[in-house]
Amino acid sequence: MRSKKRTTIYDIAEKLNLNPSSVSRALNNSSSVNDATKKLILKTAKELNYTRNTLASNLRKGHSKTIGVVVPRINQNFFSNVIAGIEDATYKQGYNLVICQSNELYEKEVQCVNTLINQHVDCVVISISVETTDHKHLQNILDHGIQLIQFDRVADELETLKVTNDNEQSSFEAVCHMIKQGYKRVALLEGPQKLNIFRQRKNGYLRALEENGLPVIQELMIENAWTKELSANATRQLLSLPQPPDAIFASTSDFSALGVLEVATAMTVKVPEELGICGYSNEDFTEITSPSITTIDQFSFYMGKTVANLYFQEMENTDTMVVPKIISIKPKLITRSSTQKS
Amino acid sequence: MRSKKRTTIYDIAEKLNLNPSSVSRALNNSSSVNDATKKLILKTAKELNYTRNTLASNLRKGHSKTIGVVVPRINQNFFSNVIAGIEDATYKQGYNLVICQSNELYEKEVQCVNTLINQHVDCVVISISVETTDHKHLQNILDHGIQLIQFDRVADELETLKVTNDNEQSSFEAVCHMIKQGYKRVALLEGPQKLNIFRQRKNGYLRALEENGLPVIQELMIENAWTKELSANATRQLLSLPQPPDAIFASTSDFSALGVLEVATAMTVKVPEELGICGYSNEDFTEITSPSITTIDQFSFYMGKTVANLYFQEMENTDTMVVPKIISIKPKLITRSSTQKS
DNA sequence: CATTAAAAAGCAATCGATTGTTTTAATTTA
DNA sequence: TAAATTAAAACAATCGATTGCTTTTTAATG
CATH class of the missing domain: 1.10.260.40 (lambda repressor-like DNA-binding domains)
Structure with a gap:
């Protein structure tokens, strides 16, 4: 053999x-x-x-026609959709994808990046782990003359090509929507503020309150509620407040929103009448819960395609300098029953 | 740059x-x-x-330390979990993964395989597309001295290493469970019978009927109901029968089961009292529908790990012949409300 | 028919790392 | 101190495809 x-x-x-x-x-x-x-x-x-023998051919030609992708988790809807999008676009150009997952671990992320550098990939596409605060490994990619594209969770400090969602704006719109529906005390479930996407979502929330003349209430903002369980706990805590919220924006994910919904149901708090809920990501299941959950679609597949095409575009300007470029995709608010107060 | x-x-x-x-x-x-x-x-x-430079090194060494994976869709829960499992195991051994998706298209699958052969991957891991009936491209992998492991949807005729689910047994158990719950007219939503997994599930269904002394009723077996929409249609059709079924085994997926549930709800048929429902795959959402859906867990992540480890094991017997080997994983029936008649 | 131009094929270096073999240097032994 | 042994480094071929350059062959032109 x-x-x-x-x-x-x-x-x-x-x-x-x-x-x-x-x-x-x-x-x-x-x-x-x-x-x-x-x-x-x-x-x-x-x-x-x-x-x-592509190995020999690429060695001679000086490139690998390969794009490395590093994501926290391959088997997470958002990421697997982005990957599918990237694959869809790169395949047509005869490029291959090498996929790694960091498992949300900084150490593993560094290892992944090093492997990809060794592999002499032509480009690294990355969405950083929650643990990542240091960017030497990303700089290292650049230092090796490898193209770097960050997406979704990006390191703001590092000037590279980026494809992001406009988290601030979409969160703003989501919260505005809830306020317009008549909710007056909107709580926020935050993700780890290390990650810029969660900071942006918080900013959107704050701006919405401000523009609608609502006060910012500290006890309604819960840090680090970014899993279903953490969100469930947070919800229990929130609903037991002397002045409980009448809506919760689970800015971290739909799973968080689900946690909220389950606790509310268990505590016989009526959704959406007594409590409005909004999630983030438009996971499949948000459509089929009862009530269905209002959420935000990130166009993940399209995002992947955008990443890939950005690379191919940049490829073409061989001689010009690489200018840091950011493509921001506007997510879409999907309003469903969980916020239909009226 | x-x-x-x-x-x-x-x-x-x-x-x-x-x-x-x-x-x-x-x-x-x-x-x-x-x-x-x-x-x-x-x-x-x-x-x-x-x-x-891994390119140079691998060229000299004569291998690529790379495993190619071909799946119908990357962004499908089952497959992305398998991939995550493979990645988890291969990463530790310093192997890389090249991922391709066939999009359920035979032509694209052949292309993917050819690319992987060109890439001189050390092993191809594949779950074939629904269109695939011909296996020249798989034989071609073998002819190039590349290890081949099929998983889940395998070509029975081709003697290779395989990792499969025991679809027959799990379907048998699922249907037995429903019968034990008191359902007497269990319908079957079939997937394309080209794929062996769907044939096996049908066999399990038939065997369960037989062993429980129930008649096989042709009009209760619907071919090709393997999307949510097709299943919804099928359900409408089934429930309009003079003698409608009192249970439906959506053997193709949980999405199908969801389609069934939605139609039943729309037609005000009570689940599980008047209609039992069982899906397949244990998608996340099955837990949160109302009622929650009985389904079958395939241990997808574990399946991926098994695939990877099978490769590494086979790697070690350098000189012995490769003996076709099949590892069958026994899926687990997850009973939930949708089949609790009593 | 000789000369020139164009087409087709051959030659040889190259990409970067690896590895069997040989040479050189250092150390040990008689 | 010379011979033998061992350690360390150098040499050179190799993996397979690509490509600039040269040579050979063929066709075209005056």
């Missing part, structure tokens, strides 16, 4: 009494090979079951 | 007035390099920001 030798251009050359270079050119459809011999070479290649 | 030249072992050698071979050996911690020089080389390598 493992010792089977593969056909190379030398084998083809030898069989046809030609020079390997001609074989190579023929296989690359160069015009400096006679059509007849070209046909002959192609035929023989097929006969001998030849396939190009 | 793109013209930045990377440090090679030659650069290090030149700087230290040594031979590249010594540098290489030092970096590989060979014993035939003096400890002092080894340290010096390592230090210089770090200074010059050296990283090994």
Whole structure:
């Protein structure tokens, strides 16, 4: 099994009494090979079951036609959709994807990045882990002359190509929507503020309160409620307040929103009449809970495509300097029953 | 950006007035390099920001330390979990993953496979598309001396390493469970019978009927109901029958089960009292529908790990022949409200 | 028919790391 | 101190494809 030798251009050359270079050119459809011999070479290649050794080819050519992707978790809806989007776009260009997951661990993220650098990928696409505050490893990518595109969770300090969601604006709109529905005490479940996306969402929330002339109430803002369980706990705490909120913006995820909904139901607090709920991400299940959950769609698949296309675009300006560029995608508020107070 | 030249072992050698071979050996911690020089080389390598060119290394070594994965869709819970499992296991061994998606298209699947062969991956892990009936491309993998592992949706005819779910048994148990709950007319929503997994599930269904002395009723078995929409249609059709079923086994997926549930609710058919529902896959949402949906857990993450470990195991028997081997994982029935008739 | 231009094929270096073999240097033994 | 042994480093070929340059062959032109 493992010792089977593969056909190379030398084998083809030898069989046809030609020079390997001609074989190579023929296989690359160069015009400096006679059509007849070209046909002959192609035929023989097929006969001998030849396939190009991409390793050798890329080594010679100086690139790998490979894009490395690092995400916290592959099996998370948002990320797997982004990856699917990237794959969709890169595949057409003959590029391959090498996927790594950091598992939200800084150490593993650094390892992943190093592996990708070793692999000589042409580009690294990354969404950083929650633990990541230091960016030496990202700088290292750049130092190796490798293109770097950050998406979603990006390191603001590092000037690179970025594709982000406009978290601030979408959160603003979500909270405005809730206020317009008549909710007056809107609570916020925050994610780790280390991550810029969660800071932005908080800012959107604050701006919405402000623009609607509502006070900012500290006890209605719960830090680090970014899992279903943490959100459930937070909800219990919030609903037991002397002055409980009449709405909760689970800015971290739909899973958090789900946690809220479950606790509310358990405590016989009526949603949406007594409590409005808004999540984030538009997971499939938000449509089918009862009541269905208002949320924000991030266009994850499209985001992936955007990332890929950004790379190909930048590829083309060979000689010009790389200018840090940020593409911001505007997420869409999906209003559902969980916020239909009226 | 793109013209930045990377440090090679030659650069290090030149700087230290040594031979590249010594540098290489030092970096590989060979014993035939003096400890002092080894340290010096390592230090210089770090200074010059050296990283090994895996392309060159692999070319020389004759392998790529890369595993190619082909799945119908990356962003499908089951598959992304399997991939996460594979990644988890392979990462530790210093292997990389190249991921492709066939989008359920035969043509694209063939293309993916060819790319992976070109890439000289060490192993291809595949779950075939719904369109795939022909297996030349898989044979081709073998012919190139590349290890091949099929999982979940496998081509029975091709003798390779396989990791599968025991679909027959789990379906049998699911239907038995429903019958035990008192359901007497259990309908079946089938997937495309081209795929062996769907054939097996049907067999399990049939065996359950037989062993419980229930008749097989043709009009209760609906072909090709493998999306939410198709299942919804099928359900409408089933529930309008003069003698409608009192339970539906949506053997294709939980999404199908969801379709069933929605139609039942719309038609004011009470679940589980008047209609039992069982899905397949244990998607997250099955827990939170009302009622929650009985389903079957496939241990997808574990399945991925199993695939990876199978490869590493087989790696070790260098000289022995590869014996076709099948690892069958027993899925687990998760009983929930949607089948609690009593 | 000789000369020139163009087409086709061959030659050889290159990408960067690895590794079997040889040479040199250092150390040990007689 | 010379010979033998061992350690360390140098040399050179190799993996397979690509590509600039040279040579050979063929076709075209005057």
